[in-house]
Amino acid sequence: MAYKNTSLLFIFIFYCTFGHAQWKLMDKNATRETKKLFHSLKKIQKKGTIFAHQHATEYGRGWVGDDDRSDVKSVVGTHPGMIGVDFKDFTGKDSEKHKIRLKKIVQDAYNRGSIITVAWHFYNPVGPGGFYWRDSISTPVVRRLIPNGDAHEKYKDILDGIAEWANSCRGINGELIPMIFRPYHEFDGDWFWWGKPHCTVDEFKTLWKFTASYLRDKKNVHNFIWAFSPDNKFNNEEEYLERYPGDEWVDMVGMDNYADLGRDQYDLDTAHKKLKIVSDYAIKKKKLAAFTETGLESIPNTTWWTETLLNLIKSDALRLSYVLVWRNDSRSDTHYYAPHPGHESVPDFMKFYQDKFTWFENDLAKKNVYKKRKGKR
Numbered sequence: 001m002a003y004k005n006t007s008l009l010f011i012f013i014f015y016c017t018f019g020h021a022q023w024k025l026m027d028k029n030a031t032r033e034t035k036k037l038f039h040s041l042k043k044i045q046k047k048g049t050i051f052a053h054q055h056a057t058e059y060g061r062g063w064v065g066d067d068d069r070s071d072v073k074s075v076v077g078t079h080p081g082m083i084g085v086d087f088k089d090f091t092g093k094d095s096e097k098h099k100i101r102l103k104k105i106v107q108d109a110y111n112r113g114s115i116i117t118v119a120w121h122f123y124n125p126v127g128p129g130g131f132y133w134r135d136s137i138s139t140p141v142v143r144r145l146i147p148n149g150d151a152h153e154k155y156k157d158i159l160d161g162i163a164e165w166a167n168s169c170r171g172i173n174g175e176l177i178p179m180i181f182r183p184y185h186e187f188d189g190d191w192f193w194w195g196k197p198h199c200t201v202d203e204f205k206t207l208w209k210f211t212a213s214y215l216r217d218k219k220n221v222h223n224f225i226w227a228f229s230p231d232n233k234f235n236n237e238e239e240y241l242e243r244y245p246g247d248e249w250v251d252m253v254g255m256d257n258y259a260d261l262g263r264d265q266y267d268l269d270t271a272h273k274k275l276k277i278v279s280d281y282a283i284k285k286k287k288l289a290a291f292t293e294t295g296l297e298s299i300p301n302t303t304w305w306t307e308t309l310l311n312l313i314k315s316d317a318l319r320l321s322y323v324l325v326w327r328n329d330s331r332s333d334t335h336y337y338a339p340h341p342g343h344e345s346v347p348d349f350m351k352f353y354q355d356k357f358t359w360f361e362n363d364l365a366k367k368n369v370y371k372k373r374k375g376k377r
Contacts, residue, residue, distance in 0.1 A: 022286040025251050026212070029222050033171075033370040034178040037115065038225055038251065040369035041288050045321040049291075049313045050359040051352075052082035052117060052324035053338045057105055059330040061340040068108070071328050071340040076353045078362040080338075082180075082322050083109050088121035088131065090161055099165050106169050110177045113365030117180040117227070117292075117324065124193050125158060126151045133193050142199035146206045156214065163219035178370065182227040182292060183211060186256050187243060189231045196233075201243055208245040229254035229292040237277050252321070253282050254292035261308055262296040268308065272315050279318045288321050295325035295337035299345045305352035314357055 025038055044050060053072055056079060058064070060071035073079045085105060089098035106116050121131040125145070129138040144151040169177040187204060190197045194204065208228075215221040228250045234240040244250070255278050258264075260271040275291060282289035291313060296304050313323055328336035339349045352358055 024286075026226060026248055027216050027222055027224070029216075031176045031178065031223050033175050034223050034225065036371040037178045037369055038288065040367065040371075041115075041321040044359060044367075044369075045289065045319040048357045048359050049320045050081035050115065050322035050364070052084055052115075052322045053080040054084035054119070054293075054324060054327040055086070056080050056083045056338070057109065058085070060328045061336055062330060064330045071336075072338055072360075074341050075339050075343075075346055075349060076360070078360045079109075079112070079114060081359045081361050081364050082115040082117055082324065084117050084119060084324055084327075086119045086121055087162060088119075088123065090165070091123055091125060091158055095161070099161075103165065103169055106177055106179070107171070110169075110171055110370075112361060113368065113370075114361045115180070115322075115364065115369065116177065117182060117322070119185060120181075120183045122183075122194075125154055129193065131193065132191055133195060133198055138193055138198075140198055141193045142203045142207050146203060146210055159211065159214055160219065163215055163221050166215075166221045166223060167219075169223075176223040178223050178225065180227050180252060180290075181224040182229055182254070184208065185229045185292065186231040188233040196243070204243045205245045209249055212245075212249050225251045225288070227252040227254055227288075227290065227292065229256055229290075231255070232257040232259060232271075232274055234274065234277070237281060240277055240281070247285050247287070250287065252288040252290055253278050253285075254290040256293035257291070258294055258296075258326075261294055261312070262301060262304065266308070268312055271312055272318070275312070275315075275318055275320070279320060283319060289319055290321050291323040293324055293326060297326075297337060298334050299337070299339060299343065302345045303348045305339075305345060305348045306355075307348075310352055310355060310357070 023039065023042060025035060053070065056070040056072060063069065070079045085102055089095060109116055123130050124141055126141060127139055143149055145155040146152065167176065171177055184194045186192060187194055188196050212226060215224065226249065228244060230240065232255055255274060257271055257274065260267040279289045301308065309323065313320055326337040328338055328340065339346050353360060
C-alpha cells in the first residue's frame with residue numbers, strides 16, 4: 001500500500017510540474033498579471049467565450065469619446081468583456097496625441113476588469129497606400145523591414161514607440177497592463193501589404209519573429225500575449241500553418257471569418273470546420289484559441305446573435321477564449337457590427353448576453369481574471 005501511495009504521489013507531482021508547465025507563454029519573463037490572464041483565458045474557454053467588440057469604448061453610433069460608454073453597454077448595461085484597440089495611429093501626424101488617448105482607454109478598461117486585444121492596421125512606413133495594398137502604387141514592403149532590409153532601422157524606431165507606450169500602460173498599483181497583441185492579421189489575403197501575394201513565407205515568418213524578439217528581448221515588453229490570426233483561406237491544418245512562425249513565437253491561435261457568417265454566404269458547417277482546425281491545434285499545442293474577428297455589417301438578420309454566432313461558438317469540441325465583432329462607425333449609416341439602442345436585433349442580442357456561455361465585462365470583474373491586488377483609484 002505504501003508503494004502504491006508513493007507511486008501515485010510521484011505521478012501527481014509529475015503531472016503538476018510538467019503537465020502544467022506546457023501551458024506557458026512564449027515570454028518566460030511575462031508579468032504576473034499577464035501570466036494570470038493567460039491561465040484565466042484557458043479556464044474560461046473550457047466553459048464559455050468572452051464577447052469582444054472593436055473600438056467599443058472609443059466611439060459608437062453617433063458619438064465619439066464619451067467616458068464609460070459603449071453601444072453594447074447602452075443595450076445590456078455592461079461593456080463587452082474584451083475591447084479591441086489598434087496601433088494604426090501610432091505613426092504619422094498626431095501620433096503622440098493618439099497614444100495618450102489610447103492609453104487612457106486601455107487603463108480604464110483594465111481597471112474595470114475588462115481585457116484588451118490590440119490589432120495593428122500598420123500604415124505602409126516606406127511608401128504610399130496606407131495599410132492596404134494598392135495595385136497601382138504599392139510595392140513589396142516586408143523584405144525592406146526585416147534584418148538587412150533598407151528600412152529595417154526605421155522599423156525598429158516604430159517598434160521603439162510601441163514598446164515605450166506598452167511599458168507606460170499601468171494599473172492602479174503600478175502593474176503593467178496585459179494585452180493580447182495580434183499583429184499582421186489576415187495575412188493569407190491580398191488586401192494588406194503584408195498579405196500572402198506580397199511577401200514570401202520566409203519573409204513573413206522573419207518579420208513576425210523579429211518583431212516578437214525585438215519587443216520582448218530588446219525593449220523589455222513583457223505584457224503581451226501574442227496572437228496569430230489568418231483569414232479563412234485555409235482548409236486544413238497544413239494550410240493554416242503555412243506562415244506560422246513556430247510554437248515558440250505564438251501564445252494564441254485564431255482566425256477571422258466574416259464570409260461564412262452572412263457576408264458572402266451562411267455556411268456554418270464550413271465555419272465550424274475551420275474553427276475546429278484552430279481549436280484542435282490549440283488544444284494539441286497547449287495554446288489559447290479565439291475567433292479573432294467576425295460580424296455581419298448592419299446586422300440585417302435579427303436573430304444572427306443566437307441562431308448564427310452563438311450556435312457556432314457553442315458547437316461541440318470548440319474551445320474559444322473570445323469572439324470579436326468589428327466596430328460601430330460613429331458616422332456611417334451602415335458600417336456597424338454590434339447592436340445599439342433601437343436596433344432591431346436588440347431582443348436577440350439580449351438573449352445572447354443572458355446565455356451563460358457568453359462572458360461580458362460584469363462576468364469578468366467577478367472573476368478577477370488578472371488576480372490583481374486591491375488598491376485605491
